[in-house]
Amino acid sequence: MVQEAYHSQNPYHNALHAADVTQAMYCYLQEPQLFESLTSCDILLGLLAAATHDLDHPGVNQTFLIKSSHHLALLYQNSSVLENHHWKFAVSLMRESGLLSHLSNADRQSLEERLGSLILATDISRQNEYLIEFRAHLDRADLHLNNSQDRHFILQMALKCADICNPCRPWHLSKLWSHKITEEFFSQGDIERRRNLDLSILCDRNTYSVGKIQIGFISFLVEPLFSEWARFSDTPLSHIMISHMTSNKFNWSYPPQENMGETTQSTSSKTLPQGSLGS
Numbered sequence: 001m002v003q004e005a006y007h008s009q010n011p012y013h014n015a016l017h018a019a020d021v022t023q024a025m026y027c028y029l030q031e032p033q034l035f036e037s038l039t040s041c042d043i044l045l046g047l048l049a050a051a052t053h054d055l056d057h058p059g060v061n062q063t064f065l066i067k068s069s070h071h072l073a074l075l076y077q078n079s080s081v082l083e084n085h086h087w088k089f090a091v092s093l094m095r096e097s098g099l100l101s102h103l104s105n106a107d108r109q110s111l112e113e114r115l116g117s118l119i120l121a122t123d124i125s126r127q128n129e130y131l132i133e134f135r136a137h138l139d140r141a142d143l144h145l146n147n148s149q150d151r152h153f154i155l156q157m158a159l160k161c162a163d164i165c166n167p168c169r170p171w172h173l174s175k176l177w178s179h180k181i182t183e184e185f186f187s188q189g190d191i192e193r194r195r196n197l198d199l200s201i202l203c204d205r206n207t208y209s210v211g212k213i214q215i216g217f218i219s220f221l222v223e224p225l226f227s228e229w230a231r232f233s234d235t236p237l238s239h240i241m242i243s244h245m246t247s248n249k250f251n252w253s254y255p256p257q258e259n260m261g262e263t264t265q266s267t268s269s270k271t272l273p274q275g276s277l278g279s
């Protein structure tokens with residue numbers, strides 16, 4: 001049901017992205033810092049949120065939904081429009097499938113609320129709020145994972161990392177994801193051009209390139225998030241992810257000739273260790 005609720009015609013936001021995020025989330029949940037303290041309920045919620053976090057994604061962003069007066073923008077009053085829809089869609093699938101029907105109404109409702117809080121954390125426009133809180137907790141060393149609120153916050157951060165971890169994969173995978181997301185942005189730009197709407201940022205194929213978008217994405221969103229994640233979870237996996245991210249950013253900034261081909265790997269990525277995120 002989850003797989004069918006994704007739009008297979010979206011270049012990026014399809015079931016494959018959901019599977020990719022779920023795989024990354026699974027890896028993060030195995031990290032010693034988390035693994036020790038997670039309850040079975042946390043694990044279920046973490047994986048469910050990862051699999052459903054972009055459910056029924058229309059392949060265009062919130063800006064487009066607002067400026068085209070889409071019914072979802074009206075329904076959610078222009079605020080975390082997509083994330084609210086993904087959450088509500090996930091809840092309706094869970095109810096339809098009876099996944100949580102063995103629980104009391106109060107327990108089911110509380111799990112649905114927690115699922116919503118995880119999915120809403122993937123709203124990239126609110127990344128700074130989460131990052132500031134994460135950094136403050138790490139500076140004060142006051143995260144206690146035996147406390148359910150703190151565990152929930154870390155699950156939110158883990159899901160945010162899983163959602164944008166494409167640049168932390170080895171170059172040959174990262175490059176494919178980069179092309180897919182850019183294709184989705186540019187096709188939104190094409191629709192906007194046809195409808196005489198202002199072109200959304202990053203969506204103009206005449207102004208942007210895959211590399212230019214990736215360098216900005218890594219510098220402003222991925223690097224700040226993963227450097228804090230690596231402070232929280234200082235493990236071989238985090239080091240491998242940071243190393244891939246650094247070398248991928250370098251490859252986009254200074255593309256060697258062999259990177260121009262679709263399937264060739266960069267020289268630098270050949271020498272990088274292949275972690276579980278690279279398999």
Ligand SMILES: [Zn+2]
Nearest residue numbers: 017053054163
């Ligand atoms: Zn996503």
